[in-house]
Amino acid sequence: MMKKTPVTFTLNGRPTAAFADPGENLLDFLRRGVGDMTPKYGCGQGTCGACTVLIDNEPHLACITLAESAADREIRTADCLSDGPSLDPLQNSFIEHFAAQCGYCTPGMLMAARALLERNPNPRREEVIDAIAGNICRCTGYEPIVDAILDASRSYRRSAI
Amino acid sequence: MTVEFRKDIFANERNDDFDQIGHARIRQDIEGHVRGRSPFYDDHQFEGLLHVRCVRSPHHHARIRAINASAAEAMPDVVRLIWPGDIPKNMNTLLSLIDFGRDDEPLLAERKVSYVGEPVLAIVATSVLAAQKAVESVVVDWEVLPHVLDVEEALKPNAPVVNDEYPNNCFDYHDRYDHQKLRFGDVKEAFSQADHIVEAEYQMSPIEQAPVETCGAIAAPETNGRIVCYTSTQALFFSIGVTGKLLELPSSRLHFIGGTVGGGFGGKVDSQHEPFAVLGAMLTGRPVKYMWDRAEEMQYGAPRSGERWRIRDGAMRDGRIIARSFTGFFDAGAYTRLTSYGVQKCTGHLPGPYTIPNVASNIFCVYTNRTPSTAMRGFGITGVDFAIECQMDRVAEAVGMDPIELRILNAYRDGDMKAHRRPAKNCALIECCQVAAQKSEWRLSPAAISRSSIEGGGEGWRAEIPETVVDGEGGIGNRKRQWQDTEPLSGTGIRRRVPVGTSTDHPATGNAPQHEDMVAEVARLGFKIDAGHSVQRPSLSEPSEGLRHRHANAETSFGRALGAGPSLPSGYDRTRPPASPGPARSSPPANEPIPAHSRHERDKSEKPFQRGVKRPGVSPFISGTRRR
Ligand code: FES
Ligand code: FES
Numbered sequence: 081m082m083k084k085t086p087v088t089f090t091l092n093g094r095p096t097a098a099f100a101d102p103g104e105n106l107l108d109f110l111r112r113g114v115g116d117m118t119p120k121y122g123c124g125q126g127t128c129g130a131c132t133v134l135i136d137n138e139p140h141l142a143c144i145t146l147a148e149s150a151a152d153r154e155i156r157t158a159d160c161l162s163d164g165p166s167l168d169p170l171q172n173s174f175i176e177h178f179a180a181q182c183g184y185c186t187p188g189m190l191m192a193a194r195a196l197l198e199r200n201p202n203p204r205r206e207e208v209i210d211a212i213a214g215n216i217c218r219c220t221g222y223e224p225i226v227d228a229i230l231d232a233s234r235s236y237r238r239s240a241i
Numbered sequence: 242m243t244v245e246f247r248k249d250i251f252a253n254e255r256n257d258d259f260d261q262i263g264h265a266r267i268r269q270d271i272e273g274h275v276r277g278r279s280p281f282y283d284d285h286q287f288e289g290l291l292h293v294r295c296v297r298s299p300h301h302h303a304r305i306r307a308i309n310a311s312a313a314e315a316m317p318d319v320v321r322l323i324w325p326g327d328i329p330k331n332m333n334t335l336l337s338l339i340d341f342g343r344d345d346e347p348l349l350a351e352r353k354v355s356y357v358g359e360p361v362l363a364i365v366a367t368s369v370l371a372a373q374k375a376v377e378s379v380v381v382d383w384e385v386l387p388h389v390l391d392v393e394e395a396l397k398p399n400a401p402v403v404n405d406e407y408p409n410n411c412f413d414y415h416d417r418y419d420h421q422k423l424r425f426g427d428v429k430e431a432f433s434q435a436d437h438i439v440e441a442e443y444q445m446s447p448i449e450q451a452p453v454e455t456c457g458a459i460a461a462p463e464t465n466g467r468i469v470c471y472t473s474t475q476a477l478f479f480s481i482g483v484t485g486k487l488l489e490l491p492s493s494r495l496h497f498i499g500g501t502v503g504g505g506f507g508g509k510v511d512s513q514h515e516p517f518a519v520l521g522a523m524l525t526g527r528p529v530k531y532m533w534d535r536a537e538e539m540q541y542g543a544p545r546s547g548e549r550w551r552i553r554d555g556a557m558r559d560g561r562i563i564a565r566s567f568t569g570f571f572d573a574g575a576y577t578r579l580t581s582y583g584v585q586k587c588t589g590h591l592p593g594p595y596t597i598p599n600v601a602s603n604i605f606c607v608y609t610n611r612t613p614s615t616a617m618r619g620f621g622i623t624g625v626d627f628a629i630e631c632q633m634d635r636v637a638e639a640v641g642m643d644p645i646e647l648r649i650l651n652a653y654r655d656g657d658m659k660a661h662r663r664p665a666k667n668c669a670l671i672e673c674c675q676v677a678a679q680k681s682e683w684r685l686s687p688a689a690i691s692r693s694s695i696e697g698g699g700e701g702w703r704a705e706i707p708e709t710v711v712d713g714e715g716g717i718g719n720r721k722r723q724w725q726d727t728e729p730l731s732g733t734g735i736r737r738r739v740p741v742g743t744s745t746d747h748p749a750t751g752n753a754p755q756h757e758d759m760v761a762e763v764a765r766l767g768f769k770i771d772a773g774h775s776v777q778r779p780s781l782s783e784p785s786e787g788l789r790h791r792h793a794n795a796e797t798s799f800g801r802a803l804g805a806g807p808s809l810p811s812g813y814d815r816t817r818p819p820a821s822p823g824p825a826r827s828s829p830p831a832n833e834p835i836p837a838h839s840r841h842e843r844d845k846s847e848k849p850f851q852r853g854v855k856r857p858g859v860s861p862f863i864s865g866t867r868r869r
Contacts, residue, residue, distance in 0.1 A: 101368075117284040118277030120503070122453040123535040130453055158277035171275035175267060183274025184281065184454045184503030218453050218504045 089150045091116065092160035100147035106140075107131045109147035110157065118158040118187045122216070129215030132188035133157050139195040141214075158187035161194065169235035170194060170228075177228035181219035189215050193229045201236040203229075270501075280501050281454060282471040287461055287528035291320055293517050294372035296362040296379045297541070298354035301388035301610035302401060305352060305361060305381060312378040313364055318371030321525050323363035325351040328520065329489040334577050335511065335615075338482045343416075345406035346576035346613070348487055348516055353386070355403050355575035356612050358541040365521045365529060388610035392549055392570035395609045403575055403608040412573065412581040412606035419605065421588040423567075425660040426599030426707040428555070431564035435555030437639045442551050443628035447544035447572065450617050454503020456511075456542060457532030460518035468519050469496040474512060475505035483512035484519050495519065507616030508542050511578055545617030546580045547572040550628040554635075555599075560642045560650050561702065565592045567602035569625065574613035581606045583621030590622050592660055593629035594670045595651040598706045600660040646689045649674050656698030658706055668694040 084099040091114060098113040107124075110116045110133070119142050122130030126144040133142045134156040135149075161168040170193055173179070180186040189212060196203055196211035203211070208229045209222070217225060273279035296308070313319055325331050325347060332344040350361050362379060366372035388403075389395045395403065395410040402408050411419050432438060458472040458480075468490075474480040477499040485492045502509060514531045521529030533542065548571050555564035569587065573580035584606045592600045633651075637644035652670035659665050671694045678685050697703065 103370075111284075112286070115286065117286075120277075120281070120454065121283065122455070125535060127535075128453055158275075162276055167272075167275065174275045175271050176265075178265070178268070178271075180268075180271055180274040182452075182454070182502060182504045183270065183279045184452075186274045187277035190275065190277075216453060218451060218506070 085148055087147055087151050089152060090154045092156055104147045105143050106133070106145040106147050106150055106155075107142035109150070110142060110155075113147070116157050116159055120184055120187060122184070122188075127216070128185075128188075129192060129212075130185050130188040132191040132215065134191055134195055137195065137198060139192050156191070156194075158190050161190060168194075169239070170197070170232040173228040173232035173235070174225075177224045177231060179220060179224045179228035185215060185217040185219075189217065189225060193232070196229070197233055197236045201233055203233055205230060208233075281503050282457060282459060282473050282499070282501070283454070283530075283532060285459055285471045287459065287530075289527055290459070291365050291367060291521065291525060291527050291529045292369045292372050293323075293363050293365050293521055293529060293531035294369065294376045295349075295360035295517075296364070296376050296381065298350070298357060298359045298361065298383075300354065300383055300385050301357055301390065302386040302403070303354050304384040304386060305350065305354065306384050307382040308362055309380040309382075310362060310364075310378075312380075313375035316366070316371065316375050316378070318367045319364060319375045320367065320527070321365040321521065323349070323365065323517065323520060323524065325349040325361075327524065328487055328516070330487055333483060333487055335479065335483065335579060336577070336582060337486070338479065342412065342577050342581055343406050345404050346578075348513075355608075356610055358537075358612065359575065363517055363521070363531075365525055369534075390609050390611060392547070392572050392605070392607040392609060395607050396570075396605065401610075403610055404577075407577075407608055410608045412577060412584070412608075414581075414585075421584050421602075421604045421606075423588050423591055423600060423602040423660060424709050425601070425662070426564075426709055428564045428566045428599045428601040430707065431599035432553070432555045432566075435563055436558045437554075437556045437636070439554045439556060439632065439636050439639045440551070441632060441635055442549070443631060444550070445548045445624040445627060447547045447611070447614055448617055449539055449542060449544045450504075450506035450508030451539065452502075452504030452506060452508060455533040455535060455538040456509055456514055457530065458514040458518040459528060459530040459532075460515070460522040461528035462522055462526055463496060467494050467496045468522055469498065470515055470519055472497060472499045472515050472518075473502055473505075473509050474499045474515065475502055475507070475509040476512070479510055480512040480515045484515045487516045488520055488523075490519075506618050507545070507579075507620060510616050511543050511613075541612060543574070543578050543613045543615035545620045545624070546574070546583060546614035547611075548624040548628075550625060552628060552632045554632060556636050556640050558640060560637075560640050560647050562595060562597050562636060562651050564599040565595075565597045566600070567591060567604065567625075569602065569604035571604065571606050571621075572611060572614060573606050573608050574611040575608060576613040577606075578613045578615040579620070580614050583616075586621035587625050589661065590625065593626065593633075594653050594668075595633075595648075596653055596657040596665070596703055597651070597660070643685070643689075645674050645678050645683060646685060649685075649689045649692050652694070654694050654696065654698030654703070656700070657703055658699065665698065668698070670694065 082102040084101055086097060087100050087109070088095070088097040090096065091110075096114060098109065100109050100113060104113070105124075107119055107121060110119055111121075119133050120130040121143065122128035124143045126141045129141065131142040132139050134140070135145070135153050137154075161171055167175075170190055174186065174190065179189075192212050192215050193208070196208065200207065205226060208226050212222070212225065212229070270279060296310075310322055314322060328348050331347045331349065331351065333346060333348070334342045334344050336342050337344055348360075349363065350359050354361060361381065364372050364375045364379075366375055387401045389400045389410075394400055400410055403410055407413060409419060413419060414421055454473060456473050458470055458474075460468050460470040463469050470480075470484070472480055474497075477497055480499070481492050481495050481497050484490070484495055484497075497515070514533075517531040518529050521531070548569060551568040553564075553566045554562055556562050569584075571580050571584050571587075584604050588602060588604055591602050633648060634644050637647040640647070649671050652674070653659070653665040653668045654671070655666055655668050657665045657668075671692050675685065675690060677683075
C-alpha cells in the first residue's frame, strides 16, 4: 500500500486538510476525502464538465486534476455560492429560467458561469456560450442556461457598482 | 375549441380550469439542484465502501470454456468474487414482473456470452482501481462462435442462435406469434386500385441515452436484516422486483432509495446494478458500490433499439393515401429488456396520425449479437415516426402535392376511425401544420387553410373502411405451428429453426396455410421453403376441416408430452412443448372439434403457467376469410 499524501488547501474560504490516495484525482479527493459532494462525476475523462471547480479563480476539471496539485491553492466548489438560506444571483437566475432539470450538470455549469462573470461581468451571449462550451447538459437544453447566466450578469454588474 | 378529457381517471382530484398554463412554475427540486445538494445516489458516503467491476466478453458471441481467476483471488485488495453460482436465480427478463416474455437473460453469463461486454464474473475490491486490476488478471478461455449483427440476417434459417430462450432469433408474442401484426381493411386490394405506389426503406441507429450521471447503485447492510440500496434507477419498483427475484429475497428486506436521477431518458430502468450491489453487500457484509464509468455507460448501457422499416404506400392522384403497409425489424440486441414492448407500442401507433382505410404491418423483435436495447425517449414511436414522415414527403413528391397540404388532407380528424378501430378524438395535426406553415412563411392553399380537425371527420370517403381480412378465428395473427426445440447448449447437434412466416412440414401440424403477404415477405427475405413443401392459400371462405383436426391432435400430444414426455435437459426445462409429438399420442374422435370451454378448463388444471408462459393451444388457423 502506497503512502497517502496530506494536502492542505482552502476550500470555499475555509482552511482544509485531508489525505489523498496516491494518484487520486481532485474530484474523488473532494468527494471522498473531504466530503464536498457538489462536484459531480460524469465522465472522469475531462469531457463533460460536471466536475468543474475553481482553482485560484480559474475553472478546472477536477477529474483530470491531481489531488496533490490543490496543495496551498484556493479551491471553490458550488458550495461556495450560497450563504446559508440566501442564494447567489446566479443560483436564483437558474431557478427562474428553469435552467436545470435533473440538476446533475448544474454545479459544474454554475462554476463555469461564475468564473466567467467574475472575469467579465458584462459578457456577450457568445462569450457565455464559450464559457460553458465544455459543460454537457443532457436534459435542459442550453438556451435556458445561457439566458440564466446573461440574466445573472445584470445582478453581478449591479452589485459591482 | 372544447377539449374532451378522460373523466374516469382522477376525476375528483383535478379541476379543468387550466389556470396554470402559460405561467412559469418553479420546480420543487430545483433549489437542491442549484445548491448542488440534491441527493444523487453517489452522494451517499459509506465507511469502508467496496467497489465492483465485471469481467466482460470481448466477443460478440462465444462459449465460456473456463475462467481462471486465481490471480485475482490472490490479490490483497480483492474482497470477493461473484460467480454466476452465487446468484440464487440467475435468469430474468425485465418484463416478467408484468408477465410479458420469458426469462432469457442471466445477470452473469454462465455458459455463453451473446454480446461484447456481457459480464461473466464480478469482482468486489477495496477500490475501483484494484477491482479493475483484478478484472484484467482474469483469464477466460473463450470458444468464439459465429455471430450475427444484422436483424434480417438473424432471421435467416442458418443464422447463429443468439438467445437460447428464443431459438428463432425473434421474440415470441404470447408465446405463439413470431411478430406483431396489425390488419385493417385490405391493403392488397387497395394497392391494386392506387394510382401511385411509393415504397422506401428507412433505418435508425441505436441511440444511447447518455445521461450525465452514469448508472449505478450503492448497497449496505442495515442493522435490521434489511439491505439499504441507493440507486440511480428511474423505476424503483422495477429495481426492487428484479433484485428480489434474482436474489430470491422478499421485497421487505430491500430498502431501496431512489428518486433523484441524474438524467435517465429510459436508460435507467434496466436494473443491472442493484442486484450486484445488494448481493455484494450480502456476501461481504460491507457497503458495496457498483457504478459504471463513462466508457461502460456508453458501451454496455442498453440503448434504444436500431430499427429497419419498409413502408409501402398506395396513394390516389388527389393525394389521399388509401393503403399503407409496414415491415419492421427492431434490433433487441442479445436479450429482450424492453424492446419487445417497444414493438407493441409501435404497432399501436401505426399508421401514424393519418386516416388510412387499409393498413397492414408485420413487426419483428429480433435478437442479434449486439448490446441489448431498452427504453429510450418514446422508443417504438419516434423511430417509426421518422420513417413515416420521410415517407409522407415521398408520397407528396409522387403525387405532385405540397407536403404540408398532403399531411393536412390525410391527417386524423375527430370522428375518423383509426386502424385500431377506435375513433380519433382531440385531433390537432391539421392545426399544427397550419401554424407551422404560417410561422415558416410557407404558403398554403385557401382550402388547406380552411380545414379543421373538428370538421368532416368520419364523413364521406373518410368513412369508407373495407372489411378486414382475418383468419378463421377472427384473429389476424400468424400462429406458430409448433415449437422447434433447439439442442441444449452443451450439445453439438444442429439447431433446427422455424423460418419466420413459414411453416415446416411436420406431422403434428401439416401444411399451414400462410397469408400471401407473408409468403412474399418470406421469399423476399430469402428464406428457403422446403422443396416439396407447398405453401398455398386456402380458398376464401371454406374452413379446412382436416387442418383443424390435425391441430387438435397436435395439441393433445403437447398436453401429454408436458405431463409425461421426455424431460428436457436441466437448465432448459421450459414449458415449451417438445418438437415432435410424444410417443403416447392419442387422437380425439376424428370429427369432433374440442369445444373452447373445455380447452380452457384443461389449460387451467394443467398448471404449466410458470413464469407467465402460456402453453400453445389449438390454433385452427385459416387465413383469408372475411369477417362479416
Ligand atoms: S467528470 Fe470531469 S469532465 Fe466529466
Ligand atoms: S440538467 Fe440534467 S444534465 Fe443538465
